[in-house]
Amino acid sequence: MCKKYKLCKIVLCSFLITSFMFIFAGCSSKTAETTNTNSQSKIKVVVSFNAMKEFASAIGKDKIAITTIVPNGTEPHDFEPTTESLKNLSSANVFIYNGLGMESWTDKVLKSIDNKNLVVVNASKDSNPIKNTDAEEIEEHGEYDPHIWISLKGAEVESKNIKDALVKVDPSNKEFYEKNYDEFSKQLKDLHNEYTKKFETVKNKNFVTGHAAFAYLCRDYGLTQNSVENVFAEGEPSTKKLKELVDYCRQNKITTIFMEDMVSPKVSTTLANEIGAKVEKIYTLESKEDNKNYIESMKNNLEIIYNSLK
Structure with missing residues (x-):
């Protein structure tokens, strides 16, 4: 009786395991299919x-x-x-x-x-x-x-x-x-x-940014950028470079120092304080900022640069 009981128990367990595996496999298959269908729709x-x-x-x-x-x-x-x-x-x-x-x-x-x-x-x-x-x-x-x-x-x-x-x-x-x-x-x-029409009306074509990311924008409108940091936003300027920036700003009557989100504000703020200018944020679009899309961000950039040059 004991051997028969064990045999029955083994058979029952095997049946249950097989059943659960079948059900689980079916569910998994449907889940994968649904996921694939959703992902394949886009x-x-x-x-x-x-x-x-x-x-x-x-x-x-x-x-x-x-x-x-x-x-x-x-x-x-x-x-x-x-x-x-x-x-x-x-x-x-x-x-x-x-x-x-x-x-x-x-x-x-x-x-x-x-x-x-x-x-x-x-x-x-x-x-x-x-x-x-x-x-x-x-x-x-x-x-x-x-x-x-x-x-x-x-x-x-x-x-x-x-x-x-x-x-x-x-x-x-x-x-x-x-x-x-x-x-x-x-x-x-x-x-x-x-x-293009707006920038044609300004005489001063020079502006200053946190890092030199705006060369293509400058080329589009005949503007010139001078920057605290280089093209790849590396390193703070030397004392000599900072003095040159101060002289540049005074010579070109710079009233705004533009600062980007991922560049340290310290030097830009120091420069602005030295020449009595304000600091204003400008977008590089490397990250999503202020929930603006591309057109909104670029319109903002162009407008604040234009206003700083008027």
């Missing part, structure tokens, strides 16, 4: 940092799901990718990065993932880049100034490259992406034309 886009997200969002809208690698409040120049970054890229359809040396980690990351179908977008492709002139910057960061997105003309180039990639990956929605790009491009052109 194109999975990974972007390097906020400005690329702004352009992708303007064109892809609700057809795409965006993951940003560099968190808000983190300097993209110095960022080191995480395991999560690799995981996101391994399952993505599109990866968008600025290029021109902005994301020094891109090549290393792309070599380390296994995603043969990933469409990689160098958003600054076919642009007209500005060359760095400082030998140390060239050696450490590369030949070009990467801040092309802080230019309405640069934004048009980058958003077109993004649009072309989305059309390639999702040709059935080509008209949708083309329409959104045309609308965004018109916004960029209208804003550019508005401020």
Whole structure:
């Protein structure tokens, strides 16, 4: 009787385990299917940092799901990718990065993932880049100034490259992406034309920023920037450099020192106090700031620069 009881117990346990496994497998299968269905309903886009997200969002809208690698409040120049970054890229359809040396980690990351179908977008492709002139910057960061997105003309180039990639990956929605790009491009052109006329009316073309991120904007409107820190926001100025900035500000009647979110305010504030100027915030769009989109941020930048020059 004892052996029969044990045998019955074993058979019953086996039956229950098999049943639970079957039920669990069925549930898991449905969960995975639902997840896949949801994820497949949108194109999975990974972007390097906020400005690329702004352009992708303007064109892809609700057809795409965006993951940003560099968190808000983190300097993209110095960022080191995480395991999560690799995981996101391994399952993505599109990866968008600025290029021109902005994301020094891109090549290393792309070599380390296994995603043969990933469409990689160098958003600054076919642009007209500005060359760095400082030998140390060239050696450490590369030949070009990467801040092309802080230019309405640069934004048009980058958003077109993004649009072309989305059309390639999702040709059935080509008209949708083309329409959104045309609308965004018109916004960029209208804003550019508005401020081209405004900047033509000012005699003083010089302004001072926290770091030298606005060369492309300057090129668009014939302006000149002088900055506390270099193109890659590295290092506080020497006493000699600070004195030169003070002299520059006085000679050019600078009334505003512009300061960016991720650059130390100490030197900018010291400089402003020395010349009796005010400090005003300007956007680099490397992070999402004050809940403004690209057009709103750039309009703010252009307006406060224009007002400082009047």
